[in-house]
Amino acid sequence: MRIRHFVLIGSLTVSAFGCSAETQAPGEGEQVSDSQNQELIADQSTYYSVRPDYRRCVSPLCGGVWVSRVNRPNTRCSDGSFASECYVADADLSSLGLPETQEADVQSELRAGRLILRGKLTKKKYQGFGKLGYFEVSEAWEPATSAEPSGKFYRVTNSGIRCFTYPCPTFHEAKLNRRAEQALSGIDLT
Numbered sequence: 001m002r003i004r005h006f007v008l009i010g011s012l013t014v015s016a017f018g019c020s021a022e023t024q025a026p027g028e029g030e031q032v033s034d035s036q037n038q039e040l041i042a043d044q045s046t047y048y049s050v051r052p053d054y055r056r057c058v059s060p061l062c063g064g065v066w067v068s069r070v071n072r073p074n075t076r077c078s079d080g081s082f083a084s085e086c087y088v089a090d091a092d093l094s095s096l097g098l099p100e101t102q103e104a105d106v107q108s109e110l111r112a113g114r115l116i117l118r119g120k121l122t123k124k125k126y127q128g129f130g131k132l133g134y135f136e137v138s139e140a141w142e143p144a145t146s147a148e149p150s151g152k153f154y155r156v157t158n159s160g161i162r163c164f165t166y167p168c169p170t171f172h173e174a175k176l177n178r179r180a181e182q183a184l185s186g187i188d189l190t
Helices: 034-043 100-112
Strands: 007-009 013-018 046-052 065-069 086-088 090-092 116-126 130-143 154-158 171-175 181-184
Touching: 046 100, 086 130, 090 116, 100 130
Parallel strands: 090 130
Antiparallel strands: 007 013, 007 154, 013 130, 046 065, 046 116, 065 086, 116 130, 154 171, 171 181
16 A cells, blocks of 8 residues: 655644545646636545534434535535535545554544545445435545644645755645645744
8 A cells, every 4th residue: 555645734733544546636727717616626536524423313314424625615415415514424444445453543533523534425325214425535634633623724745846045945735625736935833
């Protein structure tokens, strides 16, 4: 399993648990309006924050997790509607390719609402309950601290540029679920 390392910066730093092959999203690099941009991003693999569902009712109608797109006010739910957050009955972590013990750790962190996840919201038929939201996870990120993920989130990678003077744009920053990008000469994680 190949693991890519990068930093997500929000109110905290997040470290990699697992990830998948990189793919280019449809429409990347094209000029689109903000409403078209919303639709493109909603239909693809997207970054989500999660929070546990503490409602007390029969599973799978309760007991899953609530997901919301980071850096966005709305999330496209599996039924096609938009809401601030969407309920999913279960999350499939199999595409992460993790060993059983590590997958159990990720599942525990997921149920605690301490992860940032990348993936797609789909539907799954649950016998006796119909089709409910289902989350196909392609990447899982856990916090480097005990703080819950919150704030704005960015993907920061090494730009490969080497300089002899300061400032030097050694990093590339991309806001998750947005098309905002810029070069950085340093990162302050305090």
